[in-house]
Amino acid sequence: MSRQVTPRAAPFRQFIVKVHGRCNLACRYCYLYEGPDHTWRTRPAAAGPKVLDQTATRIAEHAARHTLTDLSLVLHGGEPLLAGAARLAAFAERVRERVPRGCVVHTTVQTNATLLDDRRLAMLARHGVTVGVSLDGGRAAHNTLRVDHAGRPSWPAAVRGARLLAERYPDAYAGILTVVDPASDPVETYESLLTLRPPALDLLLPHGNWTAPPPGLPGRGTSYGDWLCTVFDRWWSAGRRETRIRLFEECLALLLGLPAATESLGTEPFTAVVVETDGSIEQVDSLKSAYEGAARTGLDIFRHSFDQALNHPGVAARQTGIAALSAQCQACPLVAVCGGGHYAHRYRAGHGFTNPSVYCTDLQRFIRHVASRLRESAALTSGGATR
Template identity: 75%
Template sequence: MVKVHGRCNLACRYCYLYEGPDHTWRDRPAAASPAVLGRTADRIAEHAAAHRLGGVALVLHGGEPLLAGPDRLAAFADTVRARVPTGCTVHATVQTNATLLTDAAVATLAAHGIRVGISLDGGLAAHNALRTDHAGRPSWPAAVRGARLLVDRHPDAFAGILTVVDPRTDPVEMYVSLLALRPPALDLLLPHGNWSAPPPGMPDLTHLPMGPGSRRATPYGDWLCAVFDRWWAAPRRATRVRLFEECVALLLGLPAATESLGLDPLNAVVIETDGAIEQVDSLKSAYDGAAATGLDVFRHTFDEALGHPGVAARQAGARALADACRTCPLLTVCGGGHYAHRYRAGHGFRNPSVYCADLERLVRHVADRLAEATAGDPP
């Protein structure tokens, strides 16, 4: 993930990056310089060659990456492709809030093999009320215009929609509203919270027991189960929902994992606008400086980043989990949940996820539906 631009044209009130505890973005350049982008391309190529990679995922991120301009994004993707070894495919995606999408911008991105993922809180204006610009004006009119342009004129460039779960919304209404935008895939993400800063709608969890069987309310799990049932029971698969597909695959014993499920090691790194090599941004929801490694693309390789203690902890699988997680029957499916959601001040990240009960609710629900669907099948 490369931060081509480190600022955003929106001021979403729940943003963990700009409204959260980490303030390191304030001291960084607004945009990555040509020197940073060039050196990053070199490091990607170096890593691909050293490990004989057949492909790499290049995510152009922010902030709002389109503030850097589509031509600059296209040029960087071209540079990376030119420098990686022959036979290594670069799968490039830009993640945007869609407000700056124009026909010319999408045409440029598509022509340079960059697919477009958009972030929305739902497919209706009411769902996106917290996504405002810095003057407090709603972003929805511009965002939906950009999304529809992508759907209607450049569907082959549409990577999908990323949506943060909000249990205050009607889950089925939200899901159906997004289907109207014909996304090829949906990512349903739990809001970044932890035991010391609980997600919206959760009570103070400081003195509650952690781990499976805590028997507390599961607003996020209930919401996800409702969407799963609508998705699962549809006569045809209207879109891919990565969280659900991965959960089903893991229950069937297949190799699969997202940041929220499974035990596969994390395989992502972030390059900041100043060239710093950092862990994924979600850690910034825990405390100031949580994602820092002290490394940068000018002096260090990505293999050195793999050796950083914070990164290594996320390569350790079950060994890095809390005792309660390692003895849980859902271990291989849940995987301890998202790493950032395990944080508790004074206790680090070796805790169950703050969403432990919600994840248990979802996994058991999906398992029940899967058992019903396969009942009577030959062994």
């Protein structure tokens, strides 16, 4: 029987399932396979039938216990398509069949796009699985570090897959995930991605922390913040109709006092959980960029429910809101928007995660810039209304 969950615990709403724990690429900057955590080496390459079956049962159990009306199922890896599109589709159907009536399951597979072809895309689309693509930009030059295990470039296969998705299966296209590279031209990178016609973009800061900082940090400049500001201005000037950019939309919502949920901004409870290929219940992978075992909970889907995972100290810390932040963050006037930044980016060896983000100055630069543009727009609107 599950231990009682604290009243403050928000139920999980995003279930990230590692259907395959290996990748057909060997990206040279990958925090998962090249970082400090090596637990992937001791786990099965793929989630077996028993793991997937029990995971579906646990998700349904959690949805019923918390009367969820919708949830997000993310099929992840490694490269999840190595498990086969048919297996991904069958698992998505199994979860849908087991959740309570009235609970909508939004299923997405996150892929490097190199294995996308018409047969696989048709299978996924037929079973309501949308496809998110991970790329460093929309041109070959942006993706030089994304190579296979023989050192060959992944771009030719990836761009074929992304274009096939956009042209033949637009309703199944979830969008593109891109990690910010301040050495790249921001507008050129953004516009190159637009040529792949993504309905949405996720712009992510590279995983790093105070002990293992990202390139160029910590320092006096705000190269990451400047990069985001430049793309924001380009996106804003187009009327935001070209594509959705979640980071920008969430920042705007938070500045307007609206609730917003993103891992990088805001103080809303974090409600994502991971199931590894062996059935282990873990916190999100980004924590693995901090140290070996940082994502570990000691729980698994055969012996434990997701409610028990809600009681894990690491999960609870991410649901406490402002009270869990450092004193410096709590005193900051931007805290309601910034939320302390991405949890993994706060880590410092010997001090844990109760620190400002290693991107603190960059986030301040970006948030203040967006606030300024929002004020300018409001002033123009107000002025036009009074004339």
